[in-house]
Amino acid sequence: xxxxxALILFAHGARDPQWAEPFQRLAALLxxxxxxxxxxxxxxxxxxxxxxxxxxxxxxxxxTHITIVPAFMARGSHLRRDLPLLIEELAARHxxxxxxxxxxxxxxxxxxxxxxxxxxxx
Amino acid sequence: xxxxxALILFAHGARDPQWAEPFQRLAALLxxxxxxxxxxxxxxxxxxxxxxxxxxxxxxxxxTHITIVPAFMARGSHLRRDLPLLIEELAARHxxxxxxxxxxxxxxxxxxxxxxxxxxxx
Numbered sequence: 254x255x256x257x258x259a260l261i262l263f264a265h266g267a268r269d270p271q272w273a274e275p276f277q278r279l280a281a282l283l284x285x286x287x288x289x290x291x292x293x294x295x296x297x298x299x300x301x302x303x304x305x306x307x308x309x310x311x312x313x314x315x316x317t318h319i320t321i322v323p324a325f326m327a328r329g330s331h332l333r334r335d336l337p338l339l340i341e342e343l344a345a346r347h348x349x350x351x352x353x354x355x356x357x358x359x360x361x362x363x364x365x366x367x368x369x370x371x372x373x374x375x
Numbered sequence: 376x377x378x379x380x381a382l383i384l385f386a387h388g389a390r391d392p393q394w395a396e397p398f399q400r401l402a403a404l405l406x407x408x409x410x411x412x413x414x415x416x417x418x419x420x421x422x423x424x425x426x427x428x429x430x431x432x433x434x435x436x437x438x439t440h441i442t443i444v445p446a447f448m449a450r451g452s453h454l455r456r457d458l459p460l461l462i463e464e465l466a467a468r469h470x471x472x473x474x475x476x477x478x479x480x481x482x483x484x485x486x487x488x489x490x491x492x493x494x495x496x497x
Contacts, residue, residue, distance in 0.1 A: 260494065267451035275449045275482045282491035322494050326448055326481070327397045329389035355497050358490050359448070360397045367489030368480050369404040372382065372444050375477050 257318070259291040259311040263304055264324040265331065266296035273300060276324055291316065297331055308343050308350075318351045326359035379440070381413040381433040385426055386446040387453065388418035395422060398446055413438065419453055426461050430469065440473045448481035 260283060264276050276294055284292040291314070295307035302310070304321070311319055321340070323332050336354065344352060358364055382405060386398045398416055406414040413436070417429035424432070426443070433441055443462070445454050458476065466474060480486055 264448065267449070269451050269455065272449045272451040275479075275487065279487050279490055282487060283494055286491055286495045320497060322497070324448060324481075324490075326386065326446060327389070327394045329391050329394040333391065355494070357397075358493070359446075361490075361493045363493050364486065364489050365397065365401050365404060367486050368401055368446075368483075369408055371480070371483045371485050372405055372477070373408045375442060375444070375475075 257314075257316045258289060259293065259316040259319045260287060261304065261307055261311070261319060261321045262292070262294050262324045263321050263336070264294065264296055264300075266298045266300035268299055270300075279324070290320075297335060304339050305343065305346075308347065308352075312347050312350060316350065318353070320353045320355065322355045323357040325357045328357050328360065332357055379436075379438045380411060381415065381438040381441045382409060383426070383429055383433070383441060383443045384414070384416050384446045385443050385458070386416065386418055386422075388420045388422035390421055392422075401446070412442075419457060427465065427468075430465050430472075430474075434469050434472060438472065440475070442475045442477065444477045445479040447479045450479050450482065454479055 262276055262280055280292050280294055291311060293307055295302050295304040308319060323336065325332055340352060340354060384398055384402055402414050402416050413433060415429055417424050417426040430441060445458065447454055462474060462476060
């Protein structure tokens with residue numbers, strides 16, 4: 254049986270529901286590109302689902318490989334301290350799945366280049 | 376005399392000095408592309424300079440047009456409430472300059488597309 258893969262965009266969360274809109278657009282873009290993966294959103298705080306709930310849902314659906322993409326501009330304490338603790342708990346709770354965490358979106362060279370191009374066009 | 380232009384990347388700020396690193400890389404990329412503009416970084420909180428101090432510095436240097444680029448993933452209360460108040464204060468303090476505010480980086484279509492491409496390549 255092939256690996257069942259999921260991709261989770263992990264964002265900070267905010268009180269304003271409209272805040273989530275760009276992440277929802279990104280998830281839709283990704284789902285178009287990655288039809289073999291289940292794409293979903295999870296949040297550190299103020300919005301749901303939490304990362305733990307989102308991972309539990311993927312595991313219940315038979316997912317075996319999960320890639321977590323921090324949808325943050327930069328690596329502050331949320332990614333240096335909070336996320337590693339969450340990952341440690343998830344690994345202990347779901348020892349049968351493979352968890353991978355990428356760099357933060359705002360740190361990726363091609364993303365920075367696209368930002369610079371877009372700003373230069375304003 | 377041609378307009379003297381500045382571009383300010385306006386980021387949230389964090390306690391960890393390393394957090395600013397992707398914004399510094401972005402500012403350097405931009406300065407390479409926009410040699411006719413002064414590119415600088417300003418922060419909402421926890422880091423310096425503040426937006427007010429950064430704008431005052433540009434004005435003192437003879438800048439007449441300032442473009443402020445919110446280096447945020449999405450528009451939450453910082454961009455819907457805090458930034459408009461800051462802009463209002465700046466416009467009152469420096470009526471001689473032209474201030475422009477762009478969309479947030481994380482909302483720009485080409486940036487979202489680059490994020491999706493990069494994630495798909497992981």
